[in-house]
Amino acid sequence: MNYQFQFGVIANYRDELLSGLLLTIQLSVSSIVLGLALGIMLASVRAMYGGLIGRIIKLYVEVVRNTPFLVQLFIIFFGLPVLGVRVDATAAALIGMTINLGAYTTEIIRAGIDAVHRSQVEAGQSLGMTTYQIYRHIIIPPAIAKVYPALCSQFILMTLASSVCSAISAEELSSVTAQIESQSYRSFEVYVIATLIYLALSMVLRGIFALVGWYLFKRRPKLKLAPAVEGA
Amino acid sequence: MLVRSFGLNDFIFLLESLRWTLVLTAIALTLGGIAGLFIALARVSPLMPLRLATAAYIQIIQGSPVLMILFLSYYGLSLIGFQLPALVAASISMSIYVSGYLGDIWRGCIEAVPKPQWEASECLGMTRVQQFRHIILPQALRIALPPTTGFAVQVVKNTSITSIIGFVELSRAGQLINNSTFQPFRVFLTVAAIYFVICYPLSRLSGWLERKLNVGSSH
Numbered sequence: 133m134n135y136q137f138q139f140g141v142i143a144n145y146r147d148e149l150l151s152g153l154l155l156t157i158q159l160s161v162s163s164i165v166l167g168l169a170l171g172i173m174l175a176s177v178r179a180m181y182g183g184l185i186g187r188i189i190k191l192y193v194e195v196v197r198n199t200p201f202l203v204q205l206f207i208i209f210f211g212l213p214v215l216g217v218r219v220d221a222t223a224a225a226l227i228g229m230t231i232n233l234g235a236y237t238t239e240i241i242r243a244g245i246d247a248v249h250r251s252q253v254e255a256g257q258s259l260g261m262t263t264y265q266i267y268r269h270i271i272i273p274p275a276i277a278k279v280y281p282a283l284c285s286q287f288i289l290m291t292l293a294s295s296v297c298s299a300i301s302a303e304e305l306s307s308v309t310a311q312i313e314s315q316s317y318r319s320f321e322v323y324v325i326a327t328l329i330y331l332a333l334s335m336v337l338r339g340i341f342a343l344v345g346w347y348l349f350k351r352r353p354k355l356k357l358a359p360a361v362e363g364a
Numbered sequence: 365m366l367v368r369s370f371g372l373n374d375f376i377f378l379l380e381s382l383r384w385t386l387v388l389t390a391i392a393l394t395l396g397g398i399a400g401l402f403i404a405l406a407r408v409s410p411l412m413p414l415r416l417a418t419a420a421y422i423q424i425i426q427g428s429p430v431l432m433i434l435f436l437s438y439y440g441l442s443l444i445g446f447q448l449p450a451l452v453a454a455s456i457s458m459s460i461y462v463s464g465y466l467g468d469i470w471r472g473c474i475e476a477v478p479k480p481q482w483e484a485s486e487c488l489g490m491t492r493v494q495q496f497r498h499i500i501l502p503q504a505l506r507i508a509l510p511p512t513t514g515f516a517v518q519v520v521k522n523t524s525i526t527s528i529i530g531f532v533e534l535s536r537a538g539q540l541i542n543n544s545t546f547q548p549f550r551v552f553l554t555v556a557a558i559y560f561v562i563c564y565p566l567s568r569l570s571g572w573l574e575r576k577l578n579v580g581s582s583h
Contacts, residue, residue, distance in 0.1 A: 199556040206538070206555075207548065298528070319439035
């Protein structure tokens with residue numbers, strides 16, 4: 133093998149890489165927030181009402197989970213303009229990521245809701261709470277706490293899958309990487325660097341999720357328990 | 365070229381391209397599955413360096429986008445002097461991707477077999493290989509069936525990413541047809557429907573196996 137590695141060349145493109153990474157982070161964070169909100173909403177509605185609305189939500193979940201993200205992006209990016217809705221690549225990417233993540237989140241939270249014991253609902257009813265209040269205060273918080281690890285894995289998978297948005301030329305990290313590749317002819321080096329950036333990003337995310345999880349689900353019960361233990 | 369409508373011939377072209385999606389899935393699951401089995405075994409081996417190395421491998425694969433694994437094998441191998449057909453690069457990268465996930469899934473399945481099963485078979489004077497072969501593996505296989513079927517759905521869907529290096533499977537075929545018909549809804553909804561017809565039964569099978577095998581083990 134007589135190939136000379138030149139990782140130094142890539143340093144010339146650090147501004148481009150940074151802007152790509154920034155868009156990847158923006159897309160990921162926005163789709164995580166929107167997808168989580170969508171998932172909580174749809175999972176609650178499905179559990180509360182069932183019936184036709186429940187079946188429509190189930191259909192959405194099954195269709196999204198059983199078709200490739202790339203094809204979903206194509207439908208949005210190429211399809212919306214035909215309907216007369218102008219979307220640029222970044223907007224299409226965000227819509228696609230939110231729809232995709234929303235379906236997985238709905239399914240994960242549904243599993244969490246199923247795991248919350250029936251008696252919790254009855255306790256809420258006997259306190260005179262409305263169905264909305266019961267879901268808001270009694271069911272959703274422990275349901276999310278139960279499925280938190282699965283949610284985080286899905287968020288990281290979505291962040292990595294955002295690389296596919298380069299296929300509709302959203303200017304995120306992998307798209308920028310492909311541009312640098314065609315300018316510098318340093319294919320292997322630039323993809324190694326990009327992979328390392330994604331790797332670092334997913335590790336940082338995992339760390340943040342662990343901290344958030346610890347803060348939300350571990351610390352509070354302990355603080356509440358502490359006085360009781362002291363009193364005993 | 366005149367703009368034409370999405371017709372029967374295009375649909376037949378999609379179905380023909382579906383063959384490559386299925387071929388790629390089969391290759392990825394076979395090669396990736398073999399590698400994944402070795403990774404799962406290494407993850408539970410008594411040798412510390414082997415455990416650490418495979419743990420790192422799993423972290424790296426699960427922390428990188430499939431697209432990057434694809435580009436690295438596509439360009440990485442051509443740089444050592446191999447001019448690769450897209451199918452080979454796609455097969456290699458999808459197998460690497462599958463090995464990283466199946467290795468981890470199967471490690472979990474092996475570890476889910478209760479520890480006393482190892483101890484009991486050790487008491488019978490079995491070697492570690494015999495313990496694994498006769499006692500642990502049959503039980504782990506049963507546990508592994510539902511998640512493996514579920515993961516196969518992810519593999520079918522992720523083969524679509526190989527269209528980005530120009531491998532003509534189902535998604536790429538859809539793109540080619542859309543380029544000449546400009547009927548994105550008809551074309552890509554058809555493509556999505558074909559994926560759905562493959563993936564949905566697998567998803568259902570996975571869920572059914574999970575319920576069935578769980579009921580069995582709770583008694």
